[in-house]
Amino acid sequence: MTIFLSKLVQNNIKVFLVRNSDTQLFTVSYRNISILPNIYDGKEDPAPKFFSRNVQVLLKRLTRPDFAKVFRKRTSSGRDVLPTPIYKFLTNEALEAELAKANKKADRLLQMPPVVKIQQPINEILSEDPALIGYDTAKYLFTDITFGIANEHRLIVERDPDGTLRSCDHDVRKRLNQTYFPLNGRKLREPVMFTDEERFNTLLEQQEYEFVLDRACLQYEPDELTYQKITSITYQHIDMNKNFEKLRSTRHFGPMAFYITWHQNMDNLMLELLQSSAVREAVLLTALRHEIHGDVAEGDNAKILAHEILPTPIQLTKPDRLTEEDIQLDNKCVSCIEKYIVSNSMMKSQQELALQGFREYYQQLIELSRGLKKAHGTA
Amino acid sequence: MTMLSKLLSIRSIAAPINVFYKQINFPVNVIHNLTNFSTTSVKSVNFFNKLPAEKLWKSVTSVSNAGAKKGRGKGAGRIRIRDLNRGQVIGIGKINMLWPGLSAPVIRGRELLKQQRLPDDPERMEKLIKLRDSMTKFRRLRLSPIERGWSGARMPGRSIGPPDPIGEDEFTGFDTKVLQLRSLLIMKGNLGRTRNYQAMVVTGNGQGLAGFGLGRAKEASAALRKAKNRAGQKLMHFETYNGHTVFHDFYTAFGKTKIFVQKKNEGYGLKCHRAIKEICQAIGIKDLRAKLEGSNNLQHIVKAFFIGLLQQRTHQQLAEEKKLHLVEYKAENAYYPKVVASPSTVRTQDEILKDETLDFVQYVMNDRVILKKKRFPRFYETMPHYKIFLKKFERYRNHEKIRLMLKTEYGAVKSFLNDRYPEEKTESEA
Amino acid sequence: MLPPASGTGKYFAKAAKSIRLIRQGCTNRPFFHISVTQRRRLNSQPVIEQLGSYDPMPNINNEKLVALNLERIKYWLGKGAHVTPPVAEILGLSGFFPIHPRSYMTAWRNRKTEQENIAKQIEAEKAKESTAA
Numbered sequence: 001m002t003i004f005l006s007k008l009v010q011n012n013i014k015v016f017l018v019r020n021s022d023t024q025l026f027t028v029s030y031r032n033i034s035i036l037p038n039i040y041d042g043k044e045d046p047a048p049k050f051f052s053r054n055v056q057v058l059l060k061r062l063t064r065p066d067f068a069k070v071f072r073k074r075t076s077s078g079r080d081v082l083p084t085p086i087y088k089f090l091t092n093e094a095l096e097a098e099l100a101k102a103n104k105k106a107d108r109l110l111q112m113p114p115v116v117k118i119q120q121p122i123n124e125i126l127s128e129d130p131a132l133i134g135y136d137t138a139k140y141l142f143t144d145i146t147f148g149i150a151n152e153h154r155l156i157v158e159r160d161p162d163g164t165l166r167s168c169d170h171d172v173r174k175r176l177n178q179t180y181f182p183l184n185g186r187k188l189r190e191p192v193m194f195t196d197e198e199r200f201n202t203l204l205e206q207q208e209y210e211f212v213l214d215r216a217c218l219q220y221e222p223d224e225l226t227y228q229k230i231t232s233i234t235y236q237h238i239d240m241n242k243n244f245e246k247l248r249s250t251r252h253f254g255p256m257a258f259y260i261t262w263h264q265n266m267d268n269l270m271l272e273l274l275q276s277s278a279v280r281e282a283v284l285l286t287a288l289r290h291e292i293h294g295d296v297a298e299g300d301n302a303k304i305l306a307h308e309i310l311p312t313p314i315q316l317t318k319p320d321r322l323t324e325e326d327i328q329l330d331n332k333c334v335s336c337i338e339k340y341i342v343s344n345s346m347m348k349s350q351q352e353l354a355l356q357g358f359r360e361y362y363q364q365l366i367e368l369s370r371g372l373k374k375a376h377g378t379a
Numbered sequence: 380m381t382m383l384s385k386l387l388s389i390r391s392i393a394a395p396i397n398v399f400y401k402q403i404n405f406p407v408n409v410i411h412n413l414t415n416f417s418t419t420s421v422k423s424v425n426f427f428n429k430l431p432a433e434k435l436w437k438s439v440t441s442v443s444n445a446g447a448k449k450g451r452g453k454g455a456g457r458i459r460i461r462d463l464n465r466g467q468v469i470g471i472g473k474i475n476m477l478w479p480g481l482s483a484p485v486i487r488g489r490e491l492l493k494q495q496r497l498p499d500d501p502e503r504m505e506k507l508i509k510l511r512d513s514m515t516k517f518r519r520l521r522l523s524p525i526e527r528g529w530s531g532a533r534m535p536g537r538s539i540g541p542p543d544p545i546g547e548d549e550f551t552g553f554d555t556k557v558l559q560l561r562s563l564l565i566m567k568g569n570l571g572r573t574r575n576y577q578a579m580v581v582t583g584n585g586q587g588l589a590g591f592g593l594g595r596a597k598e599a600s601a602a603l604r605k606a607k608n609r610a611g612q613k614l615m616h617f618e619t620y621n622g623h624t625v626f627h628d629f630y631t632a633f634g635k636t637k638i639f640v641q642k643k644n645e646g647y648g649l650k651c652h653r654a655i656k657e658i659c660q661a662i663g664i665k666d667l668r669a670k671l672e673g674s675n676n677l678q679h680i681v682k683a684f685f686i687g688l689l690q691q692r693t694h695q696q697l698a699e700e701k702k703l704h705l706v707e708y709k710a711e712n713a714y715y716p717k718v719v720a721s722p723s724t725v726r727t728q729d730e731i732l733k734d735e736t737l738d739f740v741q742y743v744m745n746d747r748v749i750l751k752k753k754r755f756p757r758f759y760e761t762m763p764h765y766k767i768f769l770k771k772f773e774r775y776r777n778h779e780k781i782r783l784m785l786k787t788e789y790g791a792v793k794s795f796l797n798d799r800y801p802e803e804k805t806e807s808e809a
Numbered sequence: 810m811l812p813p814a815s816g817t818g819k820y821f822a823k824a825a826k827s828i829r830l831i832r833q834g835c836t837n838r839p840f841f842h843i844s845v846t847q848r849r850r851l852n853s854q855p856v857i858e859q860l861g862s863y864d865p866m867p868n869i870n871n872e873k874l875v876a877l878n879l880e881r882i883k884y885w886l887g888k889g890a891h892v893t894p895p896v897a898e899i900l901g902l903s904g905f906f907p908i909h910p911r912s913y914m915t916a917w918r919n920r921k922t923e924q925e926n927i928a929k930q931i932e933a934e935k936a937k938e939s940t941a942a
Binding site for chain 1: 874875877902915
C-alpha cells in the first residue's frame with residue numbers, strides 16, 4: 001500500500017512537473033503573442049503618403065541596397081540543376097548599358113509591397129427574388145472568366161438560397177480568382193505557418209523575416225486584414241530585437257520603416273543607425289518622420305538636408321577617407337539629429353550616448369584623413 | 380695408442396647390440412596357405428606409385444603441344460589440379476582411430492587416454508569428395524563494389540594506388556586509375572608469337588595535378604606498374620574554374636577522335652566517356668559534359684582530352700585576346716552582369732570588325748558546332764497501342780496528384796463528403 | 810489524346826449552333842462544360858468552343874461553382890445560337906438572362922413538397938398524441 005502511495009506521489013510530481021513546464025511553455029509563447037498587431041485601420045489612409053514621391057525616395061534610400069545581397073544566389077528557383085552561366089564579350093558602352101539594365105532589374109526586385117488601408121467589405125445586393133426560395137439549398141457562385149480582365153475587376157456574383165443576387169465579398173472573390181486563374185505559389189488554403197501561431201512564432205524566433213514577408217505577400221492581398229496583422233507582428237518583432245540588418249537590401253525594409261514611423265516607434269531604428277555611424281540615414285529617417293507626421297522640430301531643415309544627401313553615393317561600409325564636403329555634410333547631419341533627439345526622441349540618453357560615440361570616432365577619422373592629405377601634399 | 384683406445388670403446392658399445400639381436404623372437408607359428416598357390420607374379424610397382432603426383436597431374440591436365448595450338452584445353456571442360464591433401468588430417472583416416480598424442484590429447488581431464496577405435500564416420504568420404512569437386516571450378520576473386528572497375532573484376536577502371544616514391548619524394552594524396560590493360564601479340568623470328576601487355580593509367584591528386592602514362596611489359600602487373608610510375612613522372616597542372624569545372628567549352632581532337640567539351644554549373648556531374656570521367660576525377664573537375672565524335676580509340680581520347688585541357692585559356696587571356704570585357708551572367712543570381720575579366724585596353728564598337736565572332740561559345744569552340752541528334756522515339760511510341768493507352772490514361776492523368784493532395788489534407792484518400800455522408804462507407808473501411 | 814475542350818469541333822457557318830451542357834467527369838461525379846457546338850451533333854463529339862463550366866456538386870462550403878465566359882456567350886448569342894434550358898436556367902440565376910420559368914416552377918414545387926412534408930409530420934405527431942392519450 002505504501003509503495004503504491006509513493007508511486008502515486010511520484011506520478012503526481014511528474015504530472016505537476018509536466019504541468020509546470022507546460023505553463024512555462026505557455027508563458028514563453030504568450031510573450032510572442034503579446035505583440036499586438038497594429039494595422040492600418042485608422043481614419044487616415046496611409047496610401048497617399050506612402051506612394052508620394054518624397055517618401056518613396058527616402059524609403060528606397062533607407063533600404064541601403066547592396067547588389068551582392070539583392071542578386072545573391074537564390075535556391076528558390078525550382079530548378080533541379082543550375083543552368084550553365086552565359087558569357088558575353090562587351091565593350092565599355094555595352095557593359096554600361098547592361099549594368100543600367102541590371103539596375104532596373106534591381107529596382108523591380110526591390111519594389112516595395114504597397115502599404116494601404118484595410119479593405120472595406122463588399123455588400124452590394126443586385127436583385128432580390130423571393131420566388132426563387134426553395135430552388136436549391138446550395139449557393140451558386142458565378143464567375144466571369146472573360147479573357148483579359150484583371151482579377152480585381154472580375155465580375156463575381158452569388159445567388160443565395162433565398163433568391164438574392166449579390167456581389168461576392170473579398171474572401172470569396174480571392175478564392176474563385178485563385179480557382180480559375182491560379183497565382184503561382186498562392187494556396188487555396190492558408191499555409192499552416194500563418195494559421196498555426198506556434199509555427200509562426202518559431203519562424204520569427206529563427207529570424208526568417210524575409211521568408212515570412214515574402215510568403216505573406218504571395219498569399220495575401222496588401223489590403224487584407226490577415227496580411228496586415230502578419231506583417232505588423234513581424235515588423236514589431238524585428239523592431240524589438242533590432243534585426244533591421246536582416247531586411248536591408250530587401251523590398252520589405254521600406255514598408256517596415258514606414259510602419260514604425262507611422263506608429264511613431266522609430267527610435268530603435270534611429271539608435272541602430274547612430275550606433276552603426278550612419279548619420280546620413282538617420283537624417284533621412286528624421287525627414288521621413290517629418291513627411292509623415294510633420295511634428296519634428298526644424299523638420300524642414302531635415303528635408304533640405306535629405307535633398308543634399310540623396311545624390312551622394314550609398315555608404316555600404318564605413319568610409320576610411322573623408323573629403324571636406326563629406327565633413328561639412330556630416331557635421332550638418334549631426335546637428336540636425338541633435339535637435340531631433342532633444343525635441344522628439346523617446347530614448348534620449350541612449351541616442352545621445354551613441355551620437356557622442358560617433359562624434360569621437362568621426363573626429364579621429366577627420367584627423368586621419370587630413371593628416372594623410374598633408375602627407376600626400378594634396379592639402 | 381689413442382686409436383686403440385677408441386676402437387676398444389666402440390667394441391664395448393657393439394657388444395650389447397648383438398645381445399639384443401639374439402633376443403628377438405621371430406614368428407614361428409605362421410600358417411602358410413599352401414593350398415591356394417598361384418604362380419602369377421604380382422607387380423607391386425605400377426604407373427600410379429611409380430611417378431610423383433606432380434607428373435601424374437600434368438599428364439591429366441596438360442594438353443599436347445599440337446592440341447594447344449588447335450586451341451584445346453581452354454574452355455569450361457578443362458581439368459584442373461586438385462590438392463588431394465586438402466581436408467585430410469594426420470591421424471584421421473578411413474578407420475576412425477583415436478591416437479593419443481596425434482589426433483587427440485594424451486590426457487583429457489585426469490584421465491589418460493588410450494588408443495582405441497571409435498565408431499566409423501560414414502559421411503567422411505562424401506565430404507572429402509565434395510571438397511575436391513569444389514576445387515575443380517575456377518573461382519573469380521570477389522571484389523567489393525567500391526574496388527570494382529568499369530566491369531567485373533577486370534582492371535580498367537580500378538584504382539592501383541599512388542605511384543611509387545622516387546627517393547624520398549612520395550606521391551601523397553595521389554591515386555591512379557587504370558584506363559586500359561590489353562595484351563598485344565608480337566611475332567618474333569626465333570620465339571614466334573609472344574604476348575606483351577600494354578597498360579594506360581591516369582594518376583592525379585584531385586587538386587589540379589594529373590598525368591597519364593603508358594607501360595608495356597611481359598606481365599600485366601609489370602605493365603601497370605610501369606605505366607603508373609611513368610604517369611607519376613609526367614604530371615601536369617590544370618587550373619579549374621571555381622574548383623569545379625573547366626574555364627570554357629572547347630573542341631579538341633587527336634587523330635580521328637574529336638571531343639566537344641562543355642562547361643557546366645555546379646551540381647551537373649560528369650556526363651562523358653568513362654575514361655574522361657576518370658581523368659576529370661584525377662584532376663578534380665566535378666561538372667562537365669563531353670561529347671565524343673569519330674573514333675573512340677581510348678588512347679586517343681585520353682590524349683585529345685589532355686591536349687584540350689592544356690589549350691584552355693583563362694578568362695583574362697580571352698579578354699586580352701578580344702580586347703573586350705568578359706561578362707558572366709548566372710541564372711541563380713538573376714542574370715546580374717558580373718565582369719570576370721577586363722583587358723588592359725578595351726576596344727570601342729567601331730574597332731570591332733564586321734564579321735568578327737563575338738559569340739563567346741562560338742569563339743572558344745573555334746566555330747565548331749556540336750551535332751545534336753534527333754531523339755529516336757522509344758520502340759513503343761510508334762505502335763498503335765501506345766496511342767490507345769494515352770487516350771485511356773488521359774482521364775487518370777491527375778489522379779495521383781489528387782490522391783496526394785487528399786492525403787496531405789485529410790490523412791487518407793477521402794474528402795469532406797465522407798464526413799457528410801458517413802453511411803456511405805467503402806468496403807475496405809467497413 | 811482526348812480532343813481539347815475548345816476548338817476542334819466541326820464548324821459550318823450556316824448550320825444551327827447550340828449552347829449546352831456537356832457532361833464530363835466520371836461515374837458518380839458529374840461535371841459539366843458549357844460549350845457551343847453544332848446543334849445536330851452528339852455531346853461526345855468535339856465542340857466548337859467551351860464557354861464555361863458548371864460543377865453541380867456543392868463544395869465544402871456548400872456552393873456550386875459556375876464559370877461563364879460572358880464575352881464569348883454574347884458573341885454566340887449574337888450569331889443566333891440556341892440555348893438549351895439547363896444553360897438558360899444557369900444564365901438566369903446568374904442575372905445574365907431573365908430567370909427561366911422552369912427555375913420558378915422548380916422552386917415552387919420544392920416549397921410545396923416541403924410544406925406537405927411538414928403538414929404530414931404535424932399530422933403524424935397529432936395522431937401519436939391522440940393514441941397516447
